Amino acid sequence: MRALTYTENGGPEVLHVAAVPEPHAGPGRIRVKVAAAGVNPIDWKIIGGFMPGSEAPTQATVPGFDAAGVVDEVGDGVAGVAVGDDVFGLGTGTQAELAVLTAWAPKPASLDWSVAAAAPSALETSERVLRLVGAQPGQILFVAGGAGGVGAVLVQLAVARGLTVVASAGADNQGYLTEIRAIPVLYGDGLVERVRAAAPGGVDVVVDVAGKTPAADLFALAPSHDKVISIANFDLAAEGGLVTGGNPAEQHPVEALAEGVDLLRENKIVIKVQTFPLDRAAEAYATSLSGHVRGKLVLLP
Numbered sequence: 001m002r003a004l005t006y007t008e009n010g011g012p013e014v015l016h017v018a019a020v021p022e023p024h025a026g027p028g029r030i031r032v033k034v035a036a037a038g039v040n041p042i043d044w045k046i047i048g049g050f051m052p053g054s055e056a057p058t059q060a061t062v063p064g065f066d067a068a069g070v071v072d073e074v075g076d077g078v079a080g081v082a083v084g085d086d087v088f089g090l091g092t093g094t095q096a097e098l099a100v101l102t103a104w105a106p107k108p109a110s111l112d113w114s115v116a117a118a119a120p121s122a123l124e125t126s127e128r129v130l131r132l133v134g135a136q137p138g139q140i141l142f143v144a145g146g147a148g149g150v151g152a153v154l155v156q157l158a159v160a161r162g163l164t165v166v167a168s169a170g171a172d173n174q175g176y177l178t179e180i181r182a183i184p185v186l187y188g189d190g191l192v193e194r195v196r197a198a199a200p201g202g203v204d205v206v207v208d209v210a211g212k213t214p215a216a217d218l219f220a221l222a223p224s225h226d227k228v229i230s231i232a233n234f235d236l237a238a239e240g241g242l243v244t245g246g247n248p249a250e251q252h253p254v255e256a257l258a259e260g261v262d263l264l265r266e267n268k269i270v271i272k273v274q275t276f277p278l279d280r281a282a283e284a285y286a287t288s289l290s291g292h293v294r295g296k297l298v299l300l301p
């Protein structure tokens with residue numbers, strides 16, 4: 001099958017479309033014919049060798065964790081899904097013609113393939129941070145970095161659950177934050193004052209998505225340090241903030257996808273996507289590396 005591959009650590013220049021052996025669905029998994037595959041910052045962090053264990057690949061490796069596609073193999077022990085079903089979900093090596101998924105949900109017929117492929121990691125991460133930080137309906141949430149792949153889904157999931165959301169982004173994304181029903185604020189100097197002006201009664205919970213907001217600002221906005229959680233600045237833990245990363249015990253992907261299906265179908269979560277054919281994956285990766293993505297980047301194999 002055709003797949004995006006890399007054989008050495010590096011930037012977008014090490015990515016090549018090549019023929020690789022097909023994967024197969026093992027027990028508890030399904031294989032899909034991929035219609036669209038999401039790109040996440042974790043992909044270039046792994047390809048770059050920046051994550052533990054990601055140094056020096058020993059063979060051609062296919063990146064990607066998000067996909068939407070048509071089921072073409074069902075592993076032993078899997079129930080409730082059949083060959084020919086349209087699904088979206090999480091797996092490995094998804095930026096290819098065929099990929100194996102470990103968690104999935106039915107794709108609503110009205111949902112574009114590329115939007116479905118943009119959703120899984122962002123939904124899983126958003127569900128996780130809101131649960132771990134104890135966010136409740138009626139509360140005020142501040143999201144540091146609300147316009148990117150995770151941020152935009154987090155904002156909309158929180159609004160759908162009955163929270164009021166203040167979110168930061170750069171000047172170009174203030175209108176986008178309004179579209180997704182956040183109260184927009186600019187990041188940078190003066191952030192704390194701008195958030196307090198937007199939420200005069202105070203903020204109940206803070207989620208740092210982009211990892212670029214000073215810790216002092218995040219803690220100044222929250223009622224206590226354990227009401228601040230980050231997915232990108234792990235230094236916050238030393239000061240009593242919460243952090244969450246790749247610990248599978250914290251992840252509830254099936255539940256997150258199930259909640260997301262209804263919200264995506266009802267347009268309560270709308271994801272702006274920019275699509276690239278697989279042959280132009282290096283451009284998508286370069287855009288992700290810029291750190292200023294609006295919504296999500298998606299590859300079409």
Ligand SMILES: NC(=O)c1ccc[n+]([C@@H]2O[C@H](COP(=O)([O-])OP(=O)(O)OC[C@H]3O[C@@H](n4cnc5c(N)ncnc54)[C@H](OP(=O)(O)O)[C@@H]3O)[C@@H](O)[C@H]2O)c1
Binds near residue numbers: 172245
């Ligand atoms: N720990 C986990 O489980 C987990 C899971 C998923 C993702 N992550 C990590 O979380 C981070 C964000 O992921 P993503 O997929 O949302 O990235 P993304 O799609 O690339 O979005 C990045 C966003 O950061 C915003 N941003 C840039 N500088 C900022 C600043 N100073 N203050 C606030 N926002 C700023 C950008 O907004 P502007 O364009 O307006 O500047 C952009 O919308 C990445 O580091 C990723 O690896 C961690």
